[in-house]
Amino acid sequence: MYLTEGKVDVEIVTGRLAREIDGALVVFAGMVRNHHRGREVESILYEAYESMAEKEIGRVVAGVEHEWPEVSVAVCHGLGRIFVGECSIVIACSSPHRAQAFDACRAMIDRIKETVPIWKKERGPGGEEWVGWQWT
Amino acid sequence: MVSFAWINSPDPASDRARIGLMKVRVLLFAVLRDLTGVESLEVELAEGAGPADAWRELRSRHATLAPFQEPPLAAVNEEYATPGVVLHDGDELAFIPPVSGG
Numbered sequence: 629m630y631l632t633e634g635k636v637d638v639e640i641v642t643g644r645l646a647r648e649i650d651g652a653l654v655v656f657a658g659m660v661r662n663h664h665r666g667r668e669v670e671s672i673l674y675e676a677y678e679s680m681a682e683k684e685i686g687r688v689v690a691g692v693e694h695e696w697p698e699v700s701v702a703v704c705h706g707l708g709r710i711f712v713g714e715c716s717i718v719i720a721c722s723s724p725h726r727a728q729a730f731d732a733c734r735a736m737i738d739r740i741k742e743t744v745p746i747w748k749k750e751r752g753p754g755g756e757e758w759v760g761w762q763w764t
Numbered sequence: 765m766v767s768f769a770w771i772n773s774p775d776p777a778s779d780r781a782r783i784g785l786m787k788v789r790v791l792l793f794a795v796l797r798d799l800t801g802v803e804s805l806e807v808e809l810a811e812g813a814g815p816a817d818a819w820r821e822l823r824s825r826h827a828t829l830a831p832f833q834e835p836p837l838a839a840v841n842e843e844y845a846t847p848g849v850v851l852h853d854g855d856e857l858a859f860i861p862p863v864s865g866g
Contacts, residue, residue, distance in 0.1 A: 758794055761795045
C-alpha cells in the first residue's frame with residue numbers, strides 16, 4: 629500500500645527501512661508550499677485513481693530497485709486535503725553507500741510525477757484550481 | 765409457439781455481442797469529473813471501438829466537454845492505453861487528465 633489518507637509522516641516511511649548493511653538513508657519529502665505561479669496556496673486536495681496509482685507506484689519502485697539493486701525503497705503518497713508545510717509524499721532510499729541512494733531517490737520522485745494517476749487541486753484565497761489542466 | 769425467452773436472457777453481454785455492441789465502464793477523475801459532474805458511467809459502443817470513440821460519446825452527452833476534441837490520455841483496465849487499442853465488453857476505461865502528483 630503506497631497511498632494513505634491525509635499528510636504523510638516522514639518517520640513512518642523511513643521506519644520501513646532498517647538494514648544493517650546500509651550506510652546511507654536519503655529521504656525526499658514533498659511538501660505543500662504556500663505559493664504556486666504567483667498565487668497564494670493554503671492547501672491542496674490530492675485525488676488518485678487509487679487502484680491504478682498503487683500499481684504504477686509499484687512499477688516505479690520495481691524499476692528503480694532493478695536499476696539500483698543495492699538500494700531499498702519505501703514510499704508513501706498522501707491523498708485528500710493536505711495543508712501548507714505538511715508532506716504530500718515521502719520517499720526513502722537506503723543503500724550501503726550514499727551515491728546510489730541519492731540517484732535512486734531522485735529517479736523515484738521524477739518518475740512518480742510523470743506516470744502515477746494522481747491529481748492536485750490547489751486552494752487559496754482566490755479559489756480552487758486543478759493543477760496542470762490547460763484550457764484549449 | 766414462439767419463444768421470447770431471449771428477451772430475459774441471463775447473459776446480457778452475449779445479447780449485446782449478438783448485435784455488435786459492447787458496454788464499457790468509463791471513469792472520470794479530477795477536472796473531468798468536475799466538468800461533467802459524473803465520476804463513473806456506462807457507455808455502449810460498437811465492437812471495435814477505442815477510447816477515442818468513447819470520448820466522442822462523452823462529448824455528445826456533456827456539453828462542458830465539447831471544446832475538448834482530442835481525448836485525454838486513457839487507461840484500460842488500469843493500464844495506460846497504447847495508440848490503436850481496441851475496447852472489449854466489460855472493460856474499465858479511465859480518462860486521465862494531466863497528472864500532478866508528488
